[in-house]
Amino acid sequence: MTEAPAGRPSGAAAAPPSIEATGLGWTYAGRRRPAIEGLTFRLEAGRVLLVLGPSGSGKSTLARALAGLVPHVQPGSWQGSLRVGELEVADTPARLLGERIGLVFQDPDSQLVMTRVDDEVAFGLENRAWSRTEMTARVPLALAQVGLSGFEHRSTVTLSGGEKQRLAIADILAARPGLLVLDEPTANLDPPGMYSVFEQLAVLAKRREHTIVLIEHRLEAALPLADDVLLMDDGGHQLAFAPAGAVGREAVELLDRSGAWVPRAWTGAGTSRAVERATARAVERAKARAVERATAPASQPAARGGRPADPSALLVEATGVRLEYPADTSGKRLALDAVSVAVHSGERIALVGPNGAGKSSLLFAIAGLLRPAAGTVRLRALPRNGEAVEPLRDPSRLRSSEIAARIGLVFQDPELGFVAGTARDEVNASARAAGGRTGTGSGGPDDLGADGALARFGLGHLAAEVPFALSQGEQRRLSLAALALRPPAVLLLDEPTFGLDRRGTEAVLALLDEGRTAGQAQILATHDPRLLPACDRVVALDRGRVVFDGSPAAFLAAPPFEPAEPWRDGVAPGPASTPRTAVP
Amino acid sequence: MSVLPAALQPTRDAFLTRTTPAARLVAGVVWLVASVVTLDPIVPVRLAVAAIVVLWLWSGLPMRRIPGRLAPLGFAVLSLTVFSILLSSANGDRTLSTVAQIGPARITGPAISAGIAVGLRVVVIALTTLLVFGPSDPTRMADSLVQQWHVPDRFAYGTLAAVRVAPFMAGDWATIGAARRLRGLAPRGPVARVREAGGRLLVMLVSSIRRAERLALAMDARGFDSGLRRTHFREVRTGWRDWLTIAAAIAVAAVALFVPR
Amino acid sequence: MKALETTKPAAELLRWRTVDIVVVALLAVAFGVVFWAWGTYVWAWGSFLGPQTESLLTGVWLLPAVVCPMIVRRPGAALFGELVAAIISALLGSYWGLDTLLSGLLQGAGAEVVFLITMYRAWNPVVAVLAAAGAGIGEAIHDLIVNYPGLDDAGRAAIGAAEIVSAIVIVGIGGWLLVRALRRTGALQTFPSGG
CATH class of the missing domain: 3.40.50.300 (P-loop containing nucleotide triphosphate hydrolases)
Known part of the structure; x- marks a missing residue:
């Protein structure tokens, strides 16, 4: 050499x-x-x-x-x-x-x-x-x-x-x-x-x-x-x-x-205006329902008082969920260890925690994609007009066609879920899978209201575009639009604002508000502290366990992690934590 | 990733882990050629025994994981042997005596021995491959090919970079399937399944191409395409162990081929 | 003030950019995994149908020889793609092991010759089918010598024919359709095949 x-x-x-x-x-x-x-x-x-x-x-x-x-x-x-x-x-x-x-x-x-x-x-x-x-x-x-x-x-x-x-x-x-x-x-x-x-x-x-x-x-x-x-x-x-x-x-x-x-x-303002508005609405609704959100210690999330009296509002019930990592990834740690969470109609929950804490595992378990080694996950659809409340069911046993009405998941990389050649067909595919005509489309016999949904999500001009060619923000809105014609009872979102600017974030939140008003429950796995005020509740995971279940304000006041600083929004790390304007 | 076998890695320092991959490749090709040039089953038998001995004593690989690794081979060995016997040209040779008659098919002695040789050949090739690739990781393989054989740097390390990100494809594949199930679009029936697999493959390839583009841009930002002659942080040099390995491989192959039974 | 145009990659026909190398390598790695899975889970069972029938399944092994060059349009892409895919499937533990490299080389070379004859200028379905046939011939040469040396001439002819037909259908037509589908997603915009 x-x-x-x-x-x-x-x-x-x-x-x-x-x-x-x-x-x-x-x-x-x-x-x-x-x-x-x-x-x-x-x-x-x-x-x-x-x-x-x-x-x-x-x-x-x-x-x-x-x-x-x-x-x-x-x-x-x-x-x-x-x-x-x-x-x-x-x-x-x-x-x-x-x-x-x-x-x-x-x-x-x-x-x-x-x-x-x-x-x-x-x-x-x-x-x-x-x-x-x-x-x-x-x-x-x-x-x-x-x-x-x-x-x-x-x-x-x-x-x-x-x-x-x-x-x-x-x-x-x-x-x-x-x-x-x-x-x-x-x-x-x-x-x-x-x-x-x-x-x-x-x-x-x-x-x-x-x-x-x-x-x-x-x-x-x-x-x-x-x-x-x-x-x-x-x-x-x-x-x-x-x-x-x-x-x-x-x-x-x-x-x-x-x-x-x-x-x-x-x-000079605290957070962005849309986030503030969303927070205000959340507070209003919480008052209206007379729900007292306790900030009880996380060790007994199931024991929190002040739940809504109406048991039919319960959409997801996870009890003592234990999930193991696949055998070959070594380390005997559990992905989830005795995790219990109850999610009610109209609730928006932020799921937080460091990487590897089990956020994705919990989303996947709720969606029935991973079956727990112990404990149960059960969920149900929202009752439609006049119908009786259906019993809670195990999502991993549902057929693909049944699950779409109950659970939706928007991935961090939305394009992995795309199946169609145009944005319009992407929405139609979901509508068709959920059981035929649900929209009020005025187009041809194949139109299931996709254009209307796209327009509401600000994608009307992109109906004929290839989904893969859209920007990240557009792709995320498209995956939400695909769920809009037959909204699932529970919507799971993995890093829903990843890569989005303020406008994109506000747009996503505004769309989520619509669903929530209709009774949808939403779980957002996120690293972005700016989203927390727009949520009703924060569930924090650490090493597979629930370490906090309470209000966003309580979470931000005392993040349950060690060290806590990174979890507070607006705290600058490091030696240069004072603003510098002059150069030596 | 669960369907893929976990990488087989040496668990201890051994003679072969101190040889260079290029030398092991040469030695492996010698055995490969030796097992292919003849239809006498004694040659692959001898080579297989030699390969097992080397694996045991000098590869550093955990022996208990070898059988599981080679298990899928069983079907191939069996079917290749059976069909080589049934369809052998020797069966048409009227001067040979019939050993067995299956319906219209006539089986001769030379057909049986040639068939067994072909099946055993597969065993030798699989064992030899373990000896070539097993004792060091892909990075050392690339280093070795570039420094000893002057394989073009950009292709070797470009491939290495691709190998590093490849496991993400398995993750993508699983995510795509999950997304489709949740959207109510999981396939039913065999035709739908095949079509769906095609669509899944397409999405996975799109995602992989994007990832490859990001990776290539990052590599270019670090001067990968600078046109300078790259230097090497870790030196790979041909040593006495390499020569010994090649010489021993040739000697064993000669014995296997030419020593009469 | 100055204005400057840098050209589309189509103009520099012969030079491999980093992105060309990494994309071909990553596709080849994906194909290598497919090879391994195909060999372990499909081909091994299909082999009980006899070598002629089984040869109809061999086309899958030739996909990189056509798909990679059709995407990046660089000389040597068929050879490079097949070799990397072969190395990966050998690493994963396919039972052909090192021999995979030899067959990968022959298959890649068979397709490469066709692209070379077009001077790397024509990238239509006809060329794709011809390249697939070329790869199939390369594969047939290898298999007849290494895997089926003892068979009679009729049997060998049938196997060779089956492999070439498989190559044309699975790789020539299937591979071309795959590249077209990729182009429609807009994922190939940085390549000459995307515009």
Whole structure:
């Protein structure tokens, strides 16, 4: 084996560069609308930029342009100028850019390449022709920078989400880039994972050895790190570029109107308006039913007082559910251990807990997809006009055609549930399975009211589109629309607001409100604390056990986890927890 | 993933775990060729015995898991043997004496021995494969092929990356099935089942292609397509154990082929 | 201010981008698992029907040789896809083991020759069927030498014919339909086959 010559003088870190965009625009090949257009700003070297904007505002495109993937890897057309330090991105070979710029993506599982931690960190260095001696010296240092010292020989499969994402950051830091670009690095993580990533980012930001561009939806944690902010609208245009502490009122207003999340510090408001409205309604209804929601300790959830007197309102009853992991996944831990939950008509429950706590297992058990080793799950359909209340039944014994009226599940990745070639057929397929005509369609004999449902969900103009080609938000609304013509009694949603901006989140909540008014029970498994106020009740799982069952307010006041900080919304982790506006 | 066999990994350090995968591949091909060139059943018998001895003493693989691993082979060995005997060209040779008569079919002695040889061949191939792939993980295999045989880096490590994310496909497959059941769209009847499997496969492939695109973009962001000649963090070097392994494989094959009974 | 167009990948015909490599590899891994399952659960039982009938089931093993190149349209995709799928099924423990690699190589080469003759320019159903037939011939050559050496000529001819027919139906037509269905979902937009 011969050693190839090193790509650049070894050891030296690239200096943090400034970033200067002038009329920057990019249109992906095959698209008519530009993804970004007319961006003009200058970020000084060593500062931290937070990019804010709704879905479709081109934040990821900007990240890719900074790393040179646009225009050098992905096809399309480029406008204007983007300078990173002294380099003009469009004129610089991707290889040179790659040595100075590091890009971290959203999904840790689609950016790790190797199966062992040290191999993984070395991968990018091998690509850049570092010598073996240099790599051997550099790998442990990069791991230390993200708090993963001693993980060298671990398999990447055994890491938690937060650890994986920190490893992805170490991969990038290893090559000693001057510019670090992070594209929603915590979107896929549970609160503890998110917290640990922000802790490391805070340390990096404080050292000032890198210019950092951060794209994040978790604003309460991200904003305190930022020196400057770039606000973008849903057409990929720049709304404002300003120091984080000096954003104009008008720009904030525009950002809010574009549908993006807006940091609380800027609005003064607590949560977004729709969430507030939803909360108010929940409170009203709770009063109307005279239900006292006790915040009793979770050890005896079944013993809580103040249940509605009407037993027919009980839709799901899970008692002492015990679920084992498949034998080959080792570890004798239980996926669910003596879990008891009762869900009533018109109730919206947030199911929270760290990854691996059993949230998905519980959803799957309620849906009858996993049969418990001990305990029972029973559920029933909502009584239709004049019909008698049906007895509670075991969902795993129901036929597929029976289950659709009782249970619906919207997956985090909705496209995995799609079966049809167009959005219209997607809705029709569900309607047909649920037993024929239920809508009031005015179309042909095949129309089961799909167009009406699509229109109500804001998808009317997309009826003839291929479901797989829709955006993430559109796909989630489509999977809800498919359930609308014959709504199930119990709706389960796995991370229903994943990847959605404020407008998308409000849209989903508004649609859920309709179902709930009709008596539907809803269970939302979520990592997003912003959703909790819109729920009636929070059930928290930890290591397969229910550790809390009570009101959202009680949950947020005293999260039943150790440490509790990551579970409180609006708490910024790390040493830089005070807002910084000035650069030393 | 439950239908797939769990990866067979060495449980201890052994002679073969210190050899390079490329060397084991050469040795394995030698045995493969030796078992294929003849229809004399004594050759695969000898090779199978040798393979079991090597597995036992020098592979580091847990012996108790080997039988379960090879069990599905039973049907193939049996049917291949039976049909090779029944349809053998030797059965048409009138100069040979009839050993058995099944209806119109006439069976000769050479047909039986050739059939047994063909069946045993499968056993040898399966055991040899365990010896080649078992003692080290896919990463070492890629390292070895790239550094020793100069297999193109981008293809070797691109494939390795794909292998790493492959288990997600199994998860997708299960999720797709669950989603369809809950939507009331689970198939009934064999025709519907086949059609549904096709639709499921399509959705799984769409999801996999998207995942592959994200992965490729992340690899490019880390300079995978930089055009530089990649270096190697972990060195794989041909050592004396490799030469010994290949020499021993050749010697055993020669004995199996040429030593008279 | 400057404007710059980067072209669609269709123009750079010969170069494998990272995304081409990873997509072919991942599809091949998926096919490798299918091979293993097919071999273990379907083929092993089908084998009791006798080699000629059973040969009608062999087409499944040739899917990567047509599907992979039809998606990425790069030289060598048939060979690369078949080899990776073969390696995976060998790793999982198919009873053909190492021999799978040899048959994968021959099957891939059979299809690759057809794509080479078109200079990697034609990607229509006719080419798909011809490539499938090419892969089938590669497979027949392998199987007749390795698996059925003792059979009489009529038996061998029947097996060869059955394998080629299976290839044309399952891979030529089935594979082409699969690629068309994928294209309709919009999942192939980054590839020359998607636009």
